[in-house]
Amino acid sequence: xxxxxxxxxxxxxxxxxxxxxxxxxxxxxxxxxxxxxxxxxxxxxxxxxxxxxxxxxxxxxxxxxxxxxxxxxxxxxxxxxxxxxxxxxxxxxxxxxxxxxxxxxxxxxxxxxxxxxxxxxxxxxxxxxxxxxxxxxxxxxxxxxxxxxxxxxxxxxxxxxxxxxxxxxxxxxxxxxxxxxxxxxxxxxxxxxxxxxxxxxxxxxxxxxxxxxxxxxxxxxxxxxxxxxxxxxxxxxxxxxxxxxxxxxxxxxxxxxxxxxxxxxxxxxxxxxxxxxxxxxxxxxxxxxxxxxxxxxxxxxxxxxxxxxxxxxxxxxxxxxxxxxxxxxxxxxxxxxxxxxxxxxxxxxxxxxxxxxxxxxxxxxxxxxxxxxxxxxxxxxxxxxxxxxxxxxxxxxxxxxxxxxxxxxxxxxxxxxxxxxxxxxxxxxxxxxxxxxxxxxxxxxxxxxxxxxxxxxxxxxxxxx
Amino acid sequence: xxxxxxxxxxxxxxxxxxxxxxxxxxxxxxxxxxxxxxxxxxxxxxxxxxxxxxxxxxxxxxxxxxxxxxxxxxxxxxxxxxxxxxxxxxxxxxxxxxxxxxxxxxxxxxxxxxxxxxxxxxxxxxxxxxxxxxxxxxxxxxxxxxxxxxxxxxxxxxxxxxxxxxxxxxxxxxxxxxxxxxxxxxxxxxxxxxxxxxxxxxxxxxxxxxxxxxxxxxxxxxxxxxxxxxxxxxxxxxxxxxxxxxxxxxxxxxxxxxxxxxxxxxxxxxxxxxxxxxxxxxxxxxxxxxxxxxxxxxxxxxxxxxxxxxxxxxxxxxxxxxxxxxxxxxxxxxxxxxxxxxxxxxxxxxxxxxxxxxxxxxxxxxxxxxxxxxxxxxxxxxxxxxxxxxxxxxxxxxxxxxxxxxxxxxxxxxxxxxxxxxxxxxxxxxxxxxxxxxxxxxxxxxxxxxxxxxxxxxxxxxxxx
Numbered sequence: 019x020x021x022x023x024x025x026x027x028x029x030x031x032x033x034x035x036x037x038x039x040x041x042x043x044x045x046x047x048x049x050x051x052x053x054x055x056x057x058x059x060x061x062x063x064x065x066x067x068x069x070x071x072x073x074x075x076x077x078x079x080x081x082x083x084x085x086x087x088x089x090x091x092x093x094x095x096x097x098x099x100x101x102x103x104x105x106x107x108x109x110x111x112x113x114x115x116x117x118x119x120x121x122x123x124x125x126x127x128x129x130x131x132x133x134x135x136x137x138x139x140x141x142x143x144x145x146x147x148x149x150x151x152x153x154x155x156x157x158x159x160x161x162x163x164x165x166x167x168x169x170x171x172x173x174x175x176x177x178x179x180x181x182x183x184x185x186x187x188x189x190x191x192x193x194x195x196x197x198x199x200x201x202x203x204x205x206x207x208x209x210x211x212x213x214x215x216x217x218x219x220x221x222x223x224x225x226x227x228x229x230x231x232x233x234x235x236x237x238x239x240x241x242x243x244x245x246x247x248x249x250x251x252x253x254x255x256x257x258x259x260x261x262x263x264x265x266x267x268x269x270x271x272x273x274x275x276x277x278x279x280x281x282x283x284x285x286x287x288x289x290x291x292x293x294x295x296x297x298x299x300x301x302x303x304x305x306x307x308x309x310x311x312x313x314x315x316x317x318x319x320x321x322x323x324x325x326x327x328x329x330x331x332x333x334x335x336x337x338x339x340x341x342x343x344x345x346x347x348x349x350x351x352x353x354x355x356x357x358x359x360x361x362x363x364x365x366x367x368x369x370x371x372x373x374x375x376x377x378x379x380x381x382x383x384x385x386x387x388x389x390x391x392x393x394x395x396x397x398x399x400x401x402x403x404x405x406x407x408x409x410x411x412x413x414x415x416x417x418x419x420x421x422x423x424x425x426x427x428x429x430x431x432x433x434x435x436x437x438x439x440x441x442x443x444x445x446x447x448x449x450x451x452x453x454x455x456x457x458x459x460x461x462x463x464x465x466x467x468x469x470x471x472x473x474x475x476x477x478x479x480x481x482x483x
Numbered sequence: 484x485x486x487x488x489x490x491x492x493x494x495x496x497x498x499x500x501x502x503x504x505x506x507x508x509x510x511x512x513x514x515x516x517x518x519x520x521x522x523x524x525x526x527x528x529x530x531x532x533x534x535x536x537x538x539x540x541x542x543x544x545x546x547x548x549x550x551x552x553x554x555x556x557x558x559x560x561x562x563x564x565x566x567x568x569x570x571x572x573x574x575x576x577x578x579x580x581x582x583x584x585x586x587x588x589x590x591x592x593x594x595x596x597x598x599x600x601x602x603x604x605x606x607x608x609x610x611x612x613x614x615x616x617x618x619x620x621x622x623x624x625x626x627x628x629x630x631x632x633x634x635x636x637x638x639x640x641x642x643x644x645x646x647x648x649x650x651x652x653x654x655x656x657x658x659x660x661x662x663x664x665x666x667x668x669x670x671x672x673x674x675x676x677x678x679x680x681x682x683x684x685x686x687x688x689x690x691x692x693x694x695x696x697x698x699x700x701x702x703x704x705x706x707x708x709x710x711x712x713x714x715x716x717x718x719x720x721x722x723x724x725x726x727x728x729x730x731x732x733x734x735x736x737x738x739x740x741x742x743x744x745x746x747x748x749x750x751x752x753x754x755x756x757x758x759x760x761x762x763x764x765x766x767x768x769x770x771x772x773x774x775x776x777x778x779x780x781x782x783x784x785x786x787x788x789x790x791x792x793x794x795x796x797x798x799x800x801x802x803x804x805x806x807x808x809x810x811x812x813x814x815x816x817x818x819x820x821x822x823x824x825x826x827x828x829x830x831x832x833x834x835x836x837x838x839x840x841x842x843x844x845x846x847x848x849x850x851x852x853x854x855x856x857x858x859x860x861x862x863x864x865x866x867x868x869x870x871x872x873x874x875x876x877x878x879x880x881x882x883x884x885x886x887x888x889x890x891x892x893x894x895x896x897x898x899x900x901x902x903x904x905x906x907x908x909x910x911x912x913x914x915x916x917x918x919x920x921x922x923x924x925x926x927x928x929x930x931x932x933x934x935x936x937x938x939x940x941x942x943x944x945x946x947x948x
Contacts, residue, residue, distance in 0.1 A: 057806030115808060122704070184806050211710075225709065229807045238771030239587070242921040243794040244690065244892020245676075247822050248777040248786035249767065254795035254817075258726035265720060302714065306703030308847040312713040321713035329708040330719035331810050332801035337818060341522030341649050342694045342855035343580060344820050344892075345796050345921055352719075353802060355809050357712050382773040390807035427709020427809075456810050457705040 022168030028479050035162040035471045042158045049150050050130040050143040056091055056113035056184040065091040065180045068112040072178050079164050088188035091180030099173035103482045105202035107175045109431055110153025111182035114145035115456045122458035139464035148455035151462035152208040152447055155470030162475055171482035175202055185391035186430055193438040201439045204404040209429055210447030213421040218412040221445035222398040223424035224432055226358035228367050229390030233351045236383045241346040251380060253350035254335045260378050264328050269313045271328045273374045279361030283324045291319055294421055304452055323424035327357045364392030393430035398442050408444050411476035487633030493944050500627040500936045507623045514615050515595040515608040521556055521578035521649040530556040530645045533577040537643050544629050553653035556645030564638035568947045570667035572640045574896055575618025576647035579610035580921045587923035604929035613920035616927035617673040617912055620935030627940055636947035640667055650856035651895055658903040666904045669869040674894055675912030678886040683877040686910035687863040688889035689897055691823035693832050694855030697840060698816045701848045706811040716845060718815035719800045725843050729793050734778045736793045738839045744826035748789045756784055759886055769917055788889035792822045829857030858895035863907055873909050876941035
């Protein structure tokens, strides 16, 4: 081990990351082995363990790091502000999605392994891509600077959340309490995809989201369909009719006022998207589909990144076990989410949905709604100096012009950083579309991990210039 | 204990049943404590235990009884043909419905207790009404004859099935094998309701049934709705649209050809139904409903007993656990049943349903169907001598003219007895509409049990005359 040299070159730092990649990977595997599923209360201790481990890693690197309790899963905060220059707040989340259906996994979800897929080495585990692999690219970039130069090039604060997959209930209050501690010149968020395997991207548009759970109750108890079938209201039939009524035949959402605040894509972005490589057939074909199911007058790229939508994420009621039970269930439920764009107001969309359901309810049925969070869409000004420097650093690393992109998924943290801390966010991630996040057999390309670390080294360096 | 007297009067036999009711109840409780759930493979040993116990009871009464293995749950067969006169085959089923949702039970489903409800003593347990309580009324009637007279008044064969709630897969082959052994002059089936608490009834019309399970697959794996939402087909949305399309706005079933073979109720029966007490508001109000959901131009009584219908018995897909998961599931499923009347053909209804679904399937989705049994509707000639005698016996016991009724539920055994053994069935049961069969807190009136035993004593006597 050589002593750190403050004047070591960027190439030296990158070379250190290259030679240490195996040990970087071992550390990621340790984190991936912790089943930190945030939506299931049974996994609370594992979320705590993941937070503790991350805080320990940051402390080891010389950060002033600690685990901060919340009413939900804890936050991890670390500061290293010894450098001068523009300050950054890095954000990632250590919680992961549930793993069901478990039988569809080829490897145990919390036993990380290296596999091969399409000629690429891949890291297989729940959270490999979303978001443990991504957040560790930044930690390892910091590690390389510390090892080679003994210091980071700019002041860095790190925030790791443990409820991103569960609605981020504790985040707003936490940001309110720690605003002065966390506010930096710009936020760096690593939870997004590259444009494709060769083309890095920074996402400037993010869809918002509204999550709703609806339960419809008809009879006061389950009924025998032989005795009541025909005369008794069937809540599964009713809920199906309501769900069917959410979409128009042209693929658009049929809720009154849903499109208020939605505008067409700016011409410049639309033009860039036509230039950039995107194969609709391949995008759908990769997951066994061939016919786009959204608005008929929009491209697939617009449907997934620039248009709002409504999705049924779960639905259940009646007898769902083996065999058959001729029951008319008393109740039926669904989890439904809306992706928002532009100036759509989450509260108004939620209320419009609830009105839509209530208007279709027979008088002897009741409905209850449960909110599962909401956030507006967000976008980042294209003339930001931080954006320009980061695009340059990515272009240097990947040898290809970085794309400015929109993302179909919601990252509510971006809106929170803007509203609560007054910060813009640079959304820079190294995941691939085919990483199967939220699904069985999640993976993260080994190249994403390695070159992700290198990319952050370059970006931190570029921001310090 | 007095010795049996072959010339003891009917009143003596009835008096014996009255004085022994507590011990009759103890025996029923023993049977109710066995969790013989036939649809769940985990409960196979309990089904066997229930069969063994019943066979033991029949042997104790002097029947030549045995447990007969099948490829599913066993049958119990017992013969006592020492008497002369018209022979009967009594049928009941010892299997019960699943008990979920367990948290809605006020008492443990397999710990029978006596409770009180609306001023009536009731027996509480899964199967109390459907069908253990009912089948034991006949066993206890036989016991009374044996104790008082030392013999049954007519030749009796008893058949207990263990798969009635699970589609009766073994029944057809079993009847084929045992046709000569089981065939009698008439079958007695105890699995139905009284008209109301005061009015006994014999059911002459039974709806048939078709059970179907449908699974729709869209993408090759679960997708993240942020990444694919808008462009990817959502099978829960699609299944909901298909389910919604099964019904017309007027409450009728929208499948092409569904009503082929359906005829209006005969005038005489329609007239009797108008005379008999039936309160639509009370029938629906008892289960928390107020608006009939079936065909708008039919009475509730017709909707539940004389008209065909389509019910969604279960539906599931996507994330259904706690919290929220923004997934577009790969597949969605439903269990759907059809009640049939008149000459509707189960095979044609099944095929018409499948065609209806296939016609609504986008080309990149697939569907698989699973049959959960089917049986046509059945009806019994109103000029049957057995029917006349049984109606008289019931009228004697209850002091009120017995009704001729239709039942909304399917009892496929009746069709099987007709087709395979050439026998008509008398459907005589003592259950009440409010017994909550197939639901939490199933009960059977103590009066149903006691006067059910007395009713069978009178019927066996009447058939011997």
